Amino acid sequence: MTNTNSASLTYRDAGVDIDAGEALVERIKPMAARTMRAGVMAGIGGFGALFQVPSHLKEPVLVSGTDGVGTKLRLAFEWQRHDTVGIDLVAMSVNDILVQGAEPLFFLDYFACGKLSVDTAASVVGGIAKGCELAGCALIGGETAEMPGMYPDGEYDLAGFAVGAVEKSKIIDGKSIQPGDVVLGLASSGAHSNGFSLLRRILSHANATPDQDFGGRPLGDVVMEPTRIYVKAVLAALAKHGDAIRGLAHITGGGLLDNVPRILQPGLSARLHRDAWTMPRLFSWLQQQGGVADAEMHRVFNCGIGMVIVVPADQADAVAATLAGEDQEVFRLGEITEQAEGQAQTVVV
Structure with a gap:
């Protein structure tokens, strides 16, 4: 029975705007x-979403x-x-x-917020679509969750999910390194x-602002530069060089020191110069402003290297040339060695 002594409540009264959600879908x-x-x-x-x-x-x-x-995301806010x-x-996925x-x-995305701003969400999803274009994958679904009381106004959280396919015989697992x-x-x-928890701490310590000059660009542009997507370049190298690519490591949280060992068998070490x-x-x-030690830099940040590729020595130049032809800047970082007793699986010398 309807309570005739009070106004009828709606989902909008509770903080969820279904019309805004539908408007976002049309924008997406x-x-x-x-x-x-x-x-x-x-x-x-x-x-x-269906995919064959x-x-x-x-x-x-x-x-x-x-x-x-x-x-x-805190800097985005x-x-x-x-x-x-x-x-x-x-x-990242x-x-x-x-x-x-x-x-x-x-690819599928999950966008969660307290109060949905169609313009903000559309801007975020526009970036997701651009990332999918750069990766050559389809944005085929997602979820927008408006949850009053869960997030402060103007803030949101993101999660993403990618699915790919590889021929079973061509899986790269590092075992041939x-x-x-x-x-x-x-x-x-x-x-x-x-590394943005440390990066933001350093920005605060340095009293840095996003509009201050940083080598001819606003610092905010440099800090918020999006993650490079390596898909098309690496797939081109795989198509041309086949078994020459023995191992790949995405340099994310943990930096060079923790990510390269993930593709190395016991007894091997990567010696980087x-x-x-x-x-x-x-x-x-960042290192200067924060007084960060070298080892900490190499474990927290990518330090300029976003992807590591291990190849036989006699094919290194050819693989590097192919990658350079795909607009990638390629460095010959070092070599794989036998791991000495007590030695880490990645050392920077």
Whole structure:
């Protein structure tokens, strides 16, 4: 029975605007349409998204990954920069599944907020769609959750989910890596999406502002530069050089010191030479302003290297040339050695 002594309450009164959610979906549809690729059977709008596994694979293995953007979002809120964090979201997942040789097929996102701003959400999803275009995968679904009381006004959280496929016989697992192999590195675009809890602490300590000059660019642009997506370049190298690529490591949380060992068998170590590449100005500035030790820098930040590739020494130049032809800056970082007693699996000398 309706209580006639009080006004009828609505979902909008409780803080959820269904009309805003529907408006966002309409804004998203053309963005998602630009990412469509072969295999998509049903995408945005249904209860589930359908995708057909590529028929050219004889023994397809699905590879999945999920991630977020971390506390880089705090700067997005404070500096009102929402258009690139969606690229970060896609990059963190597609780069992860790439290291096993998988071609990203499709992506789904989860956007959660307290009060939905259609303009902000559309800006974020626009970045997600751009990231999917750069990765060659389809944005085929997602979820927007408006949850009053869960997040302060103007704030939101993001999660992303990527699924790719690789031929079973071509899975890259690092097991063929051996002493004498060369370690190549692909340049990062900046801090990517890792280490931002320390980075933000340093910004605060330095009283830094997003509009201050930093080598001819606003510091905010340098800090918020989105994560580089390596998919098309690495897939091109895999297509041309096949078994020459023995191992791939995405340099995310844990930096060079913790991520490279994830592809090494026991008894092996990666010996990286610090003079093989120049640490970008952003990292040098962060280290100076924060008084951060070298080992901490190499464990927290990518320090200018976003992807590591291990190849046989006699094919290193050819692989590097292919990657350079795909607009990647390539460094010959070091080599694989037998691990000495008490030695870490990655050392920077």
